[in-house]
Amino acid sequence: MKKEHKSALHISSGTDNPGSFDPKLLQKFRRKKHSIEEFVKGILEGDSVLLSQAITLIESNRESDQIEAEKIVAACLEHKNNSIRIGITGSPGVGKSTFIESFGKMLISKGLKVAVLAIDPSSQLSHGSILGDKTRMLELSTNPAAFVRPSPAGDALGGVARKTRETVFLCEAAGYDVIIIETVGVGQSETAVHSMVDFFLLLLLPNAGDELQGIKRGVVEMADLIAVNKSDGPALAQAKLAKAQYQNALHLFPPKNGGWIPSAELCSGLSGMGIESIWEKVEAYRKHTQENNYWQSHRAEQAKYWMHESILQHLKDMFYHHAKIKALLPEIEQALFANKISSFKAAKLLLDKFIE
Ligand code: GDP
Numbered sequence: 001m002k003k004e005h006k007s008a009l010h011i012s013s014g015t016d017n018p019g020s021f022d023p024k025l026l027q028k029f030r031r032k033k034h035s036i037e038e039f040v041k042g043i044l045e046g047d048s049v050l051l052s053q054a055i056t057l058i059e060s061n062r063e064s065d066q067i068e069a070e071k072i073v074a075a076c077l078e079h080k081n082n083s084i085r086i087g088i089t090g091s092p093g094v095g096k097s098t099f100i101e102s103f104g105k106m107l108i109s110k111g112l113k114v115a116v117l118a119i120d121p122s123s124q125l126s127h128g129s130i131l132g133d134k135t136r137m138l139e140l141s142t143n144p145a146a147f148v149r150p151s152p153a154g155d156a157l158g159g160v161a162r163k164t165r166e167t168v169f170l171c172e173a174a175g176y177d178v179i180i181i182e183t184v185g186v187g188q189s190e191t192a193v194h195s196m197v198d199f200f201l202l203l204l205l206p207n208a209g210d211e212l213q214g215i216k217r218g219v220v221e222m223a224d225l226i227a228v229n230k231s232d233g234p235a236l237a238q239a240k241l242a243k244a245q246y247q248n249a250l251h252l253f254p255p256k257n258g259g260w261i262p263s264a265e266l267c268s269g270l271s272g273m274g275i276e277s278i279w280e281k282v283e284a285y286r287k288h289t290q291e292n293n294y295w296q297s298h299r300a301e302q303a304k305y306w307m308h309e310s311i312l313q314h315l316k317d318m319f320y321h322h323a324k325i326k327a328l329l330p331e332i333e334q335a336l337f338a339n340k341i342s343s344f345k346a347a348k349l350l351l352d353k354f355i356e
Pocket of ligand 1: 090091092093094095096097098099229230231232267268269270271
């Protein structure tokens with residue numbers, strides 16, 4: 001009898017697909033694919049699941065996801081609300097998440113909806129984030145009037161910041177009145193946050209002397225308000241002293257463009273002391289700058305800034321993904337390492353090749 005297979009390593013025909021999986025059940029577990037219209041409708045209705053999924057598209061680096069995300073963002077931009085965007089920064093351990101939890105709950109008790117987003121440059125490192133994401137702000141994240149989203153990971157700061165800015169638009173379309181963007185004082189993250197918020201709040205600790213030495217001058221200059229956090233218990237006396245010192249430090253800076261005069265306040269995220277008066281300051285800022293039109297021009301400036309940022313990003317991507325550049329780059333780099341060519345000449349050669 002003729003054998004069909006001489007080798008033991010043949011592939012047997014096997015059986016038909018086992019029927020142990022109910023295809024209907026399988027369908028249920030697969031993520032439902034929504035159309036752009038479904039996404040936009042859901043977001044406008046305040047559906048937080050669809051909002052989350054749309055943000056995932058923004059955060060994705062897949063081209064097809066990005067195209068979808070772009071369309072959703074564009075549609076949502078037409079439905080902006082009268083939100084206020086607040087940036088909150090401070091060193092790790094200053095009490096940011098405790099403060100935001102307390103501040104957010106106070107806002108919700110006033111009937112407002114609150115979104116909390118984060119920009120955490122440390123989350124780009126494989127060792128995880130300083131902001132420590134999901135376990136934080138437990139009460140707020142389970143409150144139906146709040147939406148808490150951790151920082152997107154794995155991108156350069158510029159990419160994370162752009163994605164967060166787009167996420168802000170989706171949150172606004174979803175009806176969130178206060179958008180809080182939290183960051184930790186690492187790298188240039190405060191500058192990135194500052195370029196997308198209306199109001200910038202700096203949290204500091206009651207030990208003024210040490211604090212001011214460690215904090216970057218530019219960050220203090222950006223602040224619309226300094227909150228001396230953890231002003232409770234035995235630290236209160238020292239906190240009052242620190243408040244006066246911070247207040248003096250603020251006087252050293254030139255007046256702000258919008259004519260707003262920053263001040264220092266005492267607060268405690270833990271006890272809730274001062275939280276309400278910080279919100280009063282934010283409201284006063286909104287009134288002041290909307291009346292003198294700074295609010296509007298500031299947002300317009302930010303839109304312009306982001307347009308230019310996008311152009312630079314796109315040009316950079318186009319350049320480095322260009323076939324001719326990819327082919328030429330290693331050779332030019334070798335010439336550079338061998339001191340055969342200067343950096344400027346190398347750049348010029350590559351740019352000429354790109355333009356040609
Ligand atoms: P973050 O790293 O800036 O987000 O800081 P956390 O909110 O996680 O707080 C760091 C530590 O400080 C925790 O142990 C908190 O319990 C404590 N903490 C936060 N806010 C306050 C406060 O207002 N007063 C006091 N005494 N401790 C606080």
